Amino acid sequence: MKIGLLALQGDYREHLQVLQTLGVETAEVRLSKDLEGIAGLIIPGGESTTIGKLAARYHLIEPLRVFARAKPVWGTCAGMILLAKEIGGEQPILGIMDIVVERNAFGRQVDSFQIDLEVPILPDGDSKTFPAVFIRAPRLVGVKGDAALIAQLPDGTGVAAQEGKWLATSFHPELTKDNRFHRYFLSLVEQRP
Numbered sequence: 001m002k003i004g005l006l007a008l009q010g011d012y013r014e015h016l017q018v019l020q021t022l023g024v025e026t027a028e029v030r031l032s033k034d035l036e037g038i039a040g041l042i043i044p045g046g047e048s049t050t051i052g053k054l055a056a057r058y059h060l061i062e063p064l065r066v067f068a069r070a071k072p073v074w075g076t077c078a079g080m081i082l083l084a085k086e087i088g089g090e091q092p093i094l095g096i097m098d099i100v101v102e103r104n105a106f107g108r109q110v111d112s113f114q115i116d117l118e119v120p121i122l123p124d125g126d127s128k129t130f131p132a133v134f135i136r137a138p139r140l141v142g143v144k145g146d147a148a149l150i151a152q153l154p155d156g157t158g159v160a161a162q163e164g165k166w167l168a169t170s171f172h173p174e175l176t177k178d179n180r181f182h183r184y185f186l187s188l189v190e191q192r193p
């Protein structure tokens, strides 16, 4: 089982390190041919406008949509913005998940923060919180159709969603030592034929 990282911009190396620690084979995706033989794809955090523009320039938007129709995809932070169908602005996105996202939703004073979140779907999620790192993060303002909220801040703000084989998190699990989100994504990949 090989997991791809969209490696156009952003912190894809941190994801690669976590996956390698878990003994998973990885591949950096920059061209559509790099998607061949990949069982799941992670879109990292970074700058969603840059990642989207580079994906458009390298003719990756349509191949990524085709890939996502068949296989699990997880977007973290900027990656969540790329996966969302609605982002309230004009920039190239994949528009895959039935979620409504607001970019840079946490204001200047709190551009970055860490908080322990309850995420019941994770392994040990009922008894152990997840350390979530937010960096100029988006928030979920709407979850529609088959998409479901899987994590919220204490004030109810949506910060993670799942829609079948697709996962989106406002925060950066690759920047913590807790690899349960990566293991959860791998379990979604393993469920697929």
Ligand code: GLN
Pocket: 044, 045, 046, 047, 048, 049, 076, 077, 078, 079, 081, 103, 104, 135, 136, 137, 138
């Ligand atoms: N603010 C960035 C954006 O809008 C996302 C930040 C991140 O990925 N850490 O794309």
